[in-house]
Amino acid sequence: MSILTMPAVREAVDALRVSVADLHAELTRNSLVVWTAGNVSARVPGEELLVIKPSGVTYDQLTADVMVVTDFEGRLVEGSHAPSSDTAAAGYVYAHLPEVGGVVHTHSTYATAWCARREPIPCVLTMMADEFGGDIPIGPFAMIGDDSIGRGLVQTLAGTRSKAVLMGGHGPFTVGPDARAAVKTAVMLEDVARTVHVASQLGNPWRLDQADIDRLYDRYQNVYGQKGTPTS
Template sequence: MTIAQDVTSQITRLRQHVADLHRELPRNALVVWTAGNVSARVPDADLLVIKPSGVGYDELSADNMVVADLDGNLVDGAYKPSSDTAAHAYVYRHMPHIGGVVHTHSTYATAWSARGEAIPCVLTAMADEFGGEIPVGPFALIGDDSIGRGIVETLSGHRSPAVLMRSHGVFTIGRSARDAVKAAVMCEDVARTVHIARQLGTPLPIEEHHIDALYARYQNVYGQSQPA
């Protein structure tokens, strides 16, 4: 496959960006050993950048990030792509507005997935970031696009950028890879808090109209406006 020069420059930038974002996963205690991955869509090309399979986080660099097409096939790189590449590729094929995908086995969120239970929206931080509960996706085996299908089916029409794939772990999506990493960090944070709250009693649900108002404010007002 011949890659245009302007796309090559995008890939070079994204290889470094994706390598840097992978450091956020162990830094935020979202992964152990070589588990988990971050990918980014290459703009204006049917390509993605993702980590290589089975390579430790301390060894990751821009040079060993790999490029795959949106069918999950290796396009460029000296290593095999992550075993989750087919799932990431399926998401990009079917959710064209998505620019980044993250997968983790973070402890508390994965514990919810092991129970096959959605995380209820009982925190304003959840309303802000997820717009409601964090849903559970179906059980699916690793290796083909079955996980990707489950992600798309669960999150299509849902405000949450995170899904708990049953008995597996967390997948998050975002307009950018950085947004997807943030969603993964926030997912684990609220999963832990809600778990602790349930040890103390029954968490109180937030009314739907309050969730809507909190989500709208956070998505449209919170933070700094972009410069003109």
């Protein structure tokens, strides 16, 4: 019997198909992608499965029934389309970082410009300290299509509090406890990437003191917002 016929798994997958399809609309609404670039994926809780956008399908065609289900090695489990070329990379992240429930990849203009420069974005703004806990790091260049990008992401995330990585020569990836949180981080990443770029044209932005970064991060992660409501 297929694991997808188990009622609890079936219900979870069907719900994720809807939410992942809807979240792709946030990428276009926030101008983080063009044409068929980028993707959102979500872990199926308790299973070595993920839901992700299919490869090369335009955003206006991304309905729940078009989403595909794969295992963590990128093998198709359910769906009639080939999975995104980033599927194995996302699967590697899920396999090695159990706290991650969502992975997002975009080619948003300003964040990708920092990727092209292979330069971290320095933590010069309180919003960066809040969301990212410090500088937004550069990850290594890696070829698309297998788990190489995932390896670079896991390696880079291990040394930072940031939930965003600027993969060198490629584009930004963000992670979160669920797909919605990862999309929120992608939106905030592009905003701060643009602001710090503009500030850099005016002079040399001042990095916040590390002690202030730590206090801001702790406040935002543990105090900010309504009790019991995630900051995403």
